[in-house]
Amino acid sequence: MSSSIVKLGAQRIALGIMLLLAVSVLIFAGTQILPGDVAQAILGQSATPESLANLREQLGLNEPAYVRYFRWLGDVLTGDLGTSMTSGQEISGAIKGRLWNTLFLAFWAAVVAVPLAIILGVIAVRYRNGWVDKLISGLALASTSFPEFFIGYVLVYFFAVKWQIFPGISTVFDGMPFLERMQAIALPVTALTLVVLAHMMRMTRAAILNVMQSAYVETAELKGLSAFAVIRKHAFPNSIAPIINVAMLNLAYLIVG
Known part of the structure; x- marks a missing residue:
């Protein structure tokens, strides 16, 4: 089971990389189709032909x-x-300074949301059509009905x-103690958890119920x-593929969202 999960995860990662590559090609092709001159837009209408030629040469x-x-x-x-054309700073440097905090926040949100969603999904299946299932499903539906910023405001x-x-x-x-850092991200982690928890729990419940008919x-x-x-022993291991798909989508949302 573990090897199949690793293989499935590797396949999804490879598919995601191919999808990103295809999207980059489409976006680049779209920018080439759009009318206008990049150098003219940067320098303005008063730019001289020499300055436009120099900027085009500088930007390639x-x-x-295709080159x-x-x-x-x-x-x-x-x-x-x-x-960056506006600030003149290296874009990678600007992203690098914030990337660690983003990954740290997404990691702890996923640590809380993914296991909790699976557990609630299993409990909902165990007591399906009962008051426990209806309570969990109702709370999940209610949480998805509110936008993220509203949940953040309430928290x-x-x-x-x-x-x-x-x-x-x-x-x-940098250098902030771990416990203080965890206290600082407690509310953002809670908000992100509530955002992805309901969707993943419902998909887990649906995937397991689908296998339960076998x-x-x-x-x-x-x-x-x-x-x-x-x-x-039987339903959850055979429904792990769609659950992993949903978990990876939610993880990507936590990172880029």
Whole structure:
């Protein structure tokens, strides 16, 4: 089972990389189709022909489109994202300063959301159509009905303003103690968890229920296995593929969202 999960995860990662590559090609082709001159847009209408020619030469706009694309792709793969036209700073440096905090926040949100979603999904299947299932599904539907910013406002109001348990502004810095860092990201992690938890729990429940209709599950039930044993040994392992897909989509959302 573990090898199949690793293989499935590797396949999904490879598919994601191919999808990103295809999207980059489409976006680059779209920018080439759009009318206008990049050098003219940067320098303005009062630019001289010499300055326009120099800027086009500097930006490589005189080269064929495919050459510029593969040069850009090579630079991206080596970590060179270019220079910002507005600030003049290296884009990779600006991203690098914030990337660790983003990954730290996404990691802890995933650590909380993914296991909790699977557990709630299994419990909902075990007590399907009962009050426990209806309660979990109702809370999940309610949480997905509210936008993320509203959930954030509610958390800040109660936990930061009214009760003053956590800070209202999540400021982290290098050298910050681990416990203080965890306290600072408590509210953002909670908000992100509530955002992805409901969707993943519902997909987990649906995937397991779909497998529960199989003949081998009915055979396991006829053998006298308990409901949790049937889910743990038969239904859940065979429904792991769509659950992994949803988990990876949610992880990508936590990172880029």
